[in-house]
Amino acid sequence: MNLKKLFSMILVGVTSIGLLAGCGSNASDTQDDSAQAESQDNASDAADEDGQDESSDAAVTSSGSGNVLVVYYSATGNTETVANYIADAAGGTLFEVEPAEPYTDDDLNWTDENSRVSREHEDESLRDVELVTTEVENWDSYDTVFIGYPVWWGIAAWPVNQFVESNDFTGKTVIPFCTSSSSGIGDSGTLLADLAGAGDWQEGMRFRSGVDEADVQDWVNELGL
Structure with a gap:
């Protein structure tokens, strides 16, 4: 094998490794973004439930207020x-x-x-x-x-x-x-x-x-x- 062909093979290998590393990084970022979004949705749901509970309590408190x-x-x-x-x-x-x-x-x-x-x-x-x-x-x-x-x-x-x-x-x-x-x-x-x-x-x-x-x-x- 001549040096030129060997150099080409090494260059291809290095490039492939870089691409794989980049894909792995993107997959990890996507999972993190998904988890963050889910966390935000859950927090939003909890806030809505708290708001509903507070509204219900207020309704109960205000009912029967007449003397x-x-x-x-x-x-x-x-x-x-x-x-x-x-x-x-x-x-x-x-x-x-x-x-x-x-x-x-x-x-x-x-x-x-x-x-x-x-x-x-x-x-x-x-x-x-x-x-x-x-x-x-x-x-x-x-x-x-x-x-x-x-x-x-x-x-x-x-x-x-x-x-x-x-x-x-x-x-x-x-x-x-x-x-x-x-x-x-x-x-x-x-x-x-x-x-x-x-x-x-x-x-x-x-x-x-x-x-x-x-x-x-x-x-x-x-x-x-």
Whole structure:
């Protein structure tokens, strides 16, 4: 083999080695770029998830921000039980309407024509029941007011009348609810709205005696407060 041919072979070998080295370097760079891009995408996804979580938390925090008041008169405890269920479900504050002269069991015996409720039913002038108080602390701060009562002769038990007449419901959403063993809510809510003369009075709900808490909670949730 002459020197010229040998020199050519050596030159070809050196060139091949250089090309292989260059290809290996490019392949490595491509893998690094791919890994970096994947890392950036993962970081972006994580940031999006964090943003979604923060947005969800903010929505939960802001929901149910309205102030809710649950006003009730309870003769035998049934309405009080429902009022407590509503307050728990809506995050509301309770206010009990209390007659200055509480009704006894004998007073509530509607089958006795001489009982207190029977006499008040027959003579509307006797239905102006004096209450311990009609004033609610921070009344103006409540934008939703539930009004609860038992049904007496198809209407709201009249001890709530004094409370409704004594307070200004302007700008408030008012939701009546009642308890009874058989009677429906009828026009009781409408009649209270007429007494109030103000407020956005909604259709009310009647609950049977001994209603399950879950049923009351479902109703409150449907209101979307």
